Amino acid sequence: MLFKIALKNLLGARLRTFLNVLVTAFSFFLILFMSAMYDGMLQHAKQVTMDTEIAGGAYWHPEYDPLDPLTFEDAHSVPPAAVQALVDEKKAFPVLVSQASIYPG
Known part of the structure; x- marks a missing residue:
């Protein structure tokens, strides 16, 4: 019963539901992308620092x-x-x- 009411509300507000899902998915993807990019930049900066300052020891x-x-x-x-x-x-x-x-x- 509760599922039917929720489904009816979602299907009744098609555009608003679609926009909410789209914005939420885009935001989640963007957060993951930026987190991975910052982590990669940090790893690269650490590697460059090691290569330029101490090289082989x-x-x-x-x-x-x-x-x-x-x-x-x-x-x-x-x-x-x-x-x-x-x-x-x-x-x-x-x-x-x-x-x-x-x-x-």
Whole structure:
């Protein structure tokens, strides 16, 4: 009985029912699409960041602590022979991190 009344109301208001179903389906599809697109953009950004910043990995001096700027001066030395061989083959490059001051004017 209740199903018959609901079906009669839906069929009686054809255009309004069709528009409600269409807008609801379109909104649901759009929400799923945007969610998937943002997730894909986030994954791509993480991959690009890893590729550009650390590529195949990083070798840090044993005394280097990126969170302690007071150890910058003590955390440098000549690269070990294995790392120097990679530098010579252009498969790695050394980066010297040191403190600096910028004065205006």
